[in-house]
Amino acid sequence: MKEIIASDFEKEVLAGGNVLVDFYSTECPPCEAVAPKLHSLEKLFGKEIKFVKIFRQGNRDLADQLAVKSSPTLLFYQDGEEVSARLTGGVKRSEIVRELKHVLGKERVSEIMKTQEPTITNVDVAILGAGPGGLTAGLYLCQARINTVLVDIALPGGNVSTTHMVSNYPGFIDPQPGYMLSHNMSEQTKRCGTTYKVAVDVTHVDLQKKEIIIDGQETIRAKRIIIATGTSPNRIGIPGELEFKGNGISYCATCDAKYFVDKEVVVIGGGNSAIEEADFISKFASKITIVHQFDQLQANKTAQEKAFENPKISFMLSHEPRAFKKVGDKMVVEVEDLKTKEMKTLTSDGIFVFIGQKPNLEMFGDALNLDKWGYIQTDEDMRTNIEGVFAVGDVGSKKYRQITTAIADGTIAAIAITREIG
Numbered sequence: 250m251k252e253i254i255a256s257d258f259e260k261e262v263l264a265g266g267n268v269l270v271d272f273y274s275t276e277c278p279p280c281e282a283v284a285p286k287l288h289s290l291e292k293l294f295g296k297e298i299k300f301v302k303i304f305r306q307g308n309r310d311l312a313d314q315l316a317v318k319s320s321p322t323l324l325f326y327q328d329g330e331e332v333s334a335r336l337t338g339g340v341k342r343s344e345i346v347r348e349l350k351h352v353l354g355k356e357r358v359s360e361i362m363k364t365q366e367p368t369i370t371n372v373d374v375a376i377l378g379a380g381p382g383g384l385t386a387g388l389y390l391c392q393a394r395i396n397t398v399l400v401d402i403a404l405p406g407g408n409v410s411t412t413h414m415v416s417n418y419p420g421f422i423d424p425q426p427g428y429m430l431s432h433n434m435s436e437q438t439k440r441c442g443t444t445y446k447v448a449v450d451v452t453h454v455d456l457q458k459k460e461i462i463i464d465g466q467e468t469i470r471a472k473r474i475i476i477a478t479g480t481s482p483n484r485i486g487i488p489g490e491l492e493f494k495g496n497g498i499s500y501c502a503t504c505d506a507k508y509f510v511d512k513e514v515v516v517i518g519g520g521n522s523a524i525e526e527a528d529f530i531s532k533f534a535s536k537i538t539i540v541h542q543f544d545q546l547q548a549n550k551t552a553q554e555k556a557f558e559n560p561k562i563s564f565m566l567s568h569e570p571r572a573f574k575k576v577g578d579k580m581v582v583e584v585e586d587l588k589t590k591e592m593k594t595l596t597s598d599g600i601f602v603f604i605g606q607k608p609n610l611e612m613f614g615d616a617l618n619l620d621k622w623g624y625i626q627t628d629e630d631m632r633t634n635i636e637g638v639f640a641v642g643d644v645g646s647k648k649y650r651q652i653t654t655a656i657a658d659g660t661i662a663a664i665a666i667t668r669e670i671g
């Protein structure tokens with residue numbers, strides 16, 4: 250991709266034609282993740298769209314002038330005008346293609362996409378999921394010189410990257426910000442030389458054949474697959490939840506608490522996550538009401554004591570949400586008092602839901618043996634019932650789901666695989 254500087258912008262971008270501009274930075278994992286996608290799309294679209302990149306830190310005035318605030322930021326121009334939404338963060342290939350339609354038109358983009366050649370990558374091990382379990386397996390395999398690729402639908406880090414502070418990961422005297430801990434894990438594995446294919450669409454997985462298709466175009470063939478896809482937040486499954494998800498209802502305090510400075514918030518749940526995250530939200534919000542279905546909290550004693558001492562937090566125990574609504578810019582949750590059956594209404598500025606997690610297994614069909622809660626059963630080496638397929642971390646059947654248990658699983662699977670194919 251052609252590198253330009255601020256003084257070239259007029260000539261290279263605004264003077265005319267179709268241009269995709271990538272504002273990038275160094276030491277920027279999402280920039281590294283998007284670079285190969287832009288490279289492959291330039292090969293496909295390069296005759297009709299000019300692809301240029303600008304080093305954001307070195308061209309700050311231009312970035313400020315264009316209100317480009319983070320890296321990477323992709324901008325799409327047609328004859329000097331910006332013609333589509335900007336893309337930032339963990340940008341997927343499919344998202345770039347979607348925005349290119351605003352530049353070239355839907356039909357032309359579809360025509361060009363049809364000309365792309367499928368590619369095949371052969372590796373020893375493919376790891377699906379770059380949370381603590383997958384990253385640790387990647388590190389051990391890489392250090393054993395086993396050709397490994399880490400595939401994730403998001404940027405690396407998993408659930409830890411959205412956890413505010415982690416105080417129980419050994420080796421650190423003080424609590425660590427979750428995003429830093431996961432960043433360090435990821436950089437350690439990457440520095441070893443593991444190949445990353447992250448923020449991709451996992452189009453198809455065939456566990457029997459050990460094939461993974463990403464972005465509808467690249468087939469990864471592996472001798473072994475490690476499933477490390479972790480968990481996602483449970484939904485309550487009541488009216489209004491889907492409608493207001495991301496628009497009044499959040500499942501991630503680290504991501505969204507900052508939007509609730511001096512505002513009132515309802516937190517649903519009573520386990521460790523709910524209570525610890527409510528404590529974090531209280532740094533921003535003025536008032537938090539925790540709604541929990543049981544008559545006592547399920548969180549550990551330390552977390553409970555902290556919450557009970559927090560003057561901003563109050564509790565509605567033995568209450569269950571029944572519906573979410575929006576009235577003006579306020580969120581309304583209807584709750585039932587499980588003891589009296591009385592319905593009550595709680596009005597707030599936002600709602601956070603922390604009611605546990607479910608395993609991410611949708612891609613894998615029904616050939617895997619699962620436990621009665623739907624988690625993957627493994628033997629002590631993390632082998633599943635499908636030959637050559639391992640499962641590690643929170644997606645596996647186990648009693649305790651923590652960073653330490655996920656990295657232990659990743660270690661075990663990697664060593665077991667090294668003994669088999671190393």
Ligand SMILES: Cc1cc2nc3c(=O)[nH]c(=O)nc-3n(C[C@H](O)[C@H](O)[C@H](O)COP(=O)(O)OP(=O)(O)OC[C@H]3O[C@@H](n4cnc5c(N)ncnc54)[C@H](O)[C@@H]3O)c2cc1C
Pocket residue numbers: 377378379380381382383400401402403404405406407408409411412414415416417418451477478479480522526609612641642643644650651652653655
């Ligand atoms: C709010 C919260 C707070 C927590 N706090 C702590 C704590 O303080 N201490 C502690 O020890 N533990 C804590 N945990 C638990 C800890 O985060 C998990 O145990 C740990 O992250 C599990 O790691 P993992 O690698 O198994 O999965 P995850 O961290 O869930 O990572 C899974 C990865 O797989 C990716 N993925 C999903 N589907 C696919 C797919 N189809 N293809 C490819 N990739 C896919 C995801 O994008 C993700 O990056 C917390 C969890 C939550 C939710």
